[in-house]
Amino acid sequence: MKFDNNMEELDAIGDNHVGTSTDTPMRADAFDISDDQKIETIKADVRHIMETLGLDLTDDSLKGTPNRVAKMFVKEIFGGLNPNKKPTASTFDNKYKYGEMLVEKNITVYSTCEHHLLPIVGRAHVAYISKGNVVGLSKMNRIVDFYAKRPQVQERLTIQIVKELQAVLGTEDVACIIDAKHLCVNSRGIRDIESSTVTAEFGGKFKEKDTRREFIEYIKLETQF
Ligand SMILES: Nc1nc2c(ncn2[C@@H]2O[C@H](COP(=O)(O)OP(=O)(O)OP(=O)(O)O)[C@@H](O)[C@H]2O)c(=O)[nH]1
Numbered sequence: 001m002k003f004d005n006n007m008e009e010l011d012a013i014g015d016n017h018v019g020t021s022t023d024t025p026m027r028a029d030a031f032d033i034s035d036d037q038k039i040e041t042i043k044a045d046v047r048h049i050m051e052t053l054g055l056d057l058t059d060d061s062l063k064g065t066p067n068r069v070a071k072m073f074v075k076e077i078f079g080g081l082n083p084n085k086k087p088t089a090s091t092f093d094n095k096y097k098y099g100e101m102l103v104e105k106n107i108t109v110y111s112t113c114e115h116h117l118l119p120i121v122g123r124a125h126v127a128y129i130s131k132g133n134v135v136g137l138s139k140m141n142r143i144v145d146f147y148a149k150r151p152q153v154q155e156r157l158t159i160q161i162v163k164e165l166q167a168v169l170g171t172e173d174v175a176c177i178i179d180a181k182h183l184c185v186n187s188r189g190i191r192d193i194e195s196s197t198v199t200a201e202f203g204g205k206f207k208e209k210d211t212r213r214e215f216i217e218y219i220k221l222e223t224q225f
């Protein structure tokens with residue numbers, strides 16, 4: 001699908017603040033080529049990298065790798081760059097007048113560090129206080145997954161999740177905390193396998209100390225089933 005690069009369509013990739021540093025930096029012609037074309041180009045690029053490394057691409061085990069990696073980039077781990085994959089998060093009327101915060105915790109995060117293209121693996125905890133609308137629980141997991149499926153820095157991922165939920169729910173009262181391991185820190189470079197990174201974004205009422213603390217207390221609760 002071809003997209004003209006105008007404000008409305010950039011909004012469609014989920015970045016509601018076009019031109020600000022919370023957007024995923026995209027080329028102006030990002031949507032001029034189809035996913036299938038991207039796969040073909042990346043396939044040749046991966047082949048080139050592997051050959052440069054001295055690998056024999058006629059080997060049975062290696063010959064499918066360029067295609068496999070290209071498909072994985074476009075359709076899976078960077079699938080969140082495609083605006084068509086953005087989850088539709090339908091909201092419902094809060095007819096039961098539930099007025100407390102709702103926390104969706106321990107959401108699995110698989111993302112990719114945009115500096116090294118290595119995995120980021122962790123958990124996101126998301127909370128909101130309804131201003132009249134409620135959202136299906138799974139939609140919060142889906143929104144986290146959509147933005148995670150991009151080259152990311154964890155700070156931007158955290159903010160993008162909050163901004164999207166604020167837009168969907170029509171309230172500023174949304175928060176997100178992410179605790180994740182960056183393989184670029186754990187498996188190479190400094191090679192510190194123990195360290196993880198915590199980021200947080202608190203909107204509206206979550207800027208208040210007590211609300212923020214309540215959210216953190218719920219996250220700490222051990223879930224027993
Ligand atoms: N703030 C932030 N930094 C990140 C994130 N993911 C990776 N980084 C850091 O990005 C930095 C890139 O720094 P460079 O010095 O250019 O890269 P490098 O030479 O590979 O650095 P080392 O990882 O220290 O070996 C590293 O310090 C990474 O740890 C992230 O989500 N947020």
Ligand SMILES: [Zn+2]
Pocket residue numbers: 113114115116117118182184185
């Ligand atoms: Zn990295």
